[in-house]
Amino acid sequence: MKVLKFGGTSVGSPERMKKLLDIIDPAQRQIVVLSAVSGTTNSLVEIGQAYLAGDKTKAINLIKVLKDKYEVFIKELFATPEYLEQGKEVIDYHFLLLSNLANDLFTTVEDKIILAQGELLSTTLYHVYLKETGVPSVLLPALDFMKIDEDNEPIVDYISEHLTPLLNQHPDNNLFITQGYICRNSFGEIDNLRRGGSDYTASLIGAGIRSEEVQIWTDIDGMHNNDPRIVKGTKPIAQLSFDEAAELAYFGAKILHPQSVFPAQKYKIPVRLLNTMDPKAPGTLITNTSEKDRIKSIAAKDGITAIKIQSSRMLLAHGFLRKVFEVFERYKTAIDMITTSEVAVSLTIDDTTNLEDIINELQAFGTVETDKDQTIICVVGDFGAEKHGYAARVLEAVKHIPIRMISYGGSDHNMSLLIHTADKTEVLRSLHNRLF
DSSP, X not given: XXXXXXXXXXXXXXXXXXXXXXXXXXXXXXXXXXXXXXXHHHHHHHHHHXXXXXXXXXXXXHHHHHHHHHHHHXXXXXXXXXXXXXXXXXXXHHHHHHHHGGGXXXXXXXXXXXXXXXXXXXXXXXXXXXXXXXXXOEEEOGGGTOBBOTTSOBOHHHHHHHHHHHHHTOTTOOEEEEESSEEEOTTSOEEEOOTTHHHXXXXXXXXXHTOSEEXXXXXXXXXXXXXXXXXXXXXXXXXXXXXXXXXXXXXXXXXXOGGGHHHHHHTTOOEEEEETTSTTSOOEEXXXXXXXXXXXXEEEEEEEEEEEEEOGGGTTOTTHHHHHHHHHHHTTOOOOOEEEOSSEEEEEESOOTTHHHXXXXXXXXXXXXEEEEEEEEEEEEOOOTTOOSHHHHHHHHTTTSOOSEEEESSOTTEEEEEEEGGGHHHHHHHHHHHHO
């Protein structure tokens, strides 16, 4: 059984939603995971923010604007009055729910309920459309089997235990539709896997049912060897290992959610990245194996802040780094890169929510300097300890650019450079010309 995930742009218009049947084969048993229609989640975020701010009038106006868009959407999606009426009932139900939240005390719990409506709308409307076209399908509510624990980590065993019986109830059906992104938390409340979480949903379902393959369908033909928005002549990568894909996803390759590869990797389930606009394109296959002895791709992650802590107390002192890391742990702030010398440690973060408090605590250890507007350039490939020459090629390509930090050797698949964001375009192009 395969799992197919379609992103927001793949269902972003009635025309695109209809064309999914060019890709989905109703003769094969498969689970189809849908994101919200493109633009919907952003609108729902605005509605939730208006409610949280106590501006109910603004929230109601935003709800009306979004509902009007869906009124137009269903008129183009459905061809018969009968199913157009069913589509209208779907959107009336969900938008009435959104409007009724104005009558209640609004908390983050209700905000999560709002954010869930996008996927509930897209999947229900598509299920109704399939009925109109005569294609049998089963709508499986993700809230019945997708759950996270108290640490917001998905529970794969729970997914297996609750999804498998739902599938077994319909032995004669091949096509199952469900929502990406949404889940229940440890309290049983509606929650989500964070933005971009539909990829994660597909991978978790694949792991839960031990799927033969997970397919992530987007609007680009696989993961490219550089950012096609900045660099001309980029090419899709035919094959990546799970580790390589995870590095690229974390450090800026937007086609894939960073966490989504891990469940598939654990259960050795191949993940294929494909293009809904060009279904015949081979895309990118992600498995446990990868081509050796080559550099695969380059990615960039913006919004980075570098922090340097310099202290003579660090010299020959044990426990110094532990104390530094404990500061970041207290503020739940992840570290991306780290380099050390005998008397200093430099590291990077992308979440500056608690930066001022973090700096105040770090100053107890020594002098603290920060550099904002930084970018991490991640070069991914076969960088094993026995390899030689790759690091030299990377550094030769950027010898004319100031480099703030270098991280090499922490992974067999990654060499990272920290540069000023103003130099990003030049670095990506220089690396591309030298490496590819």
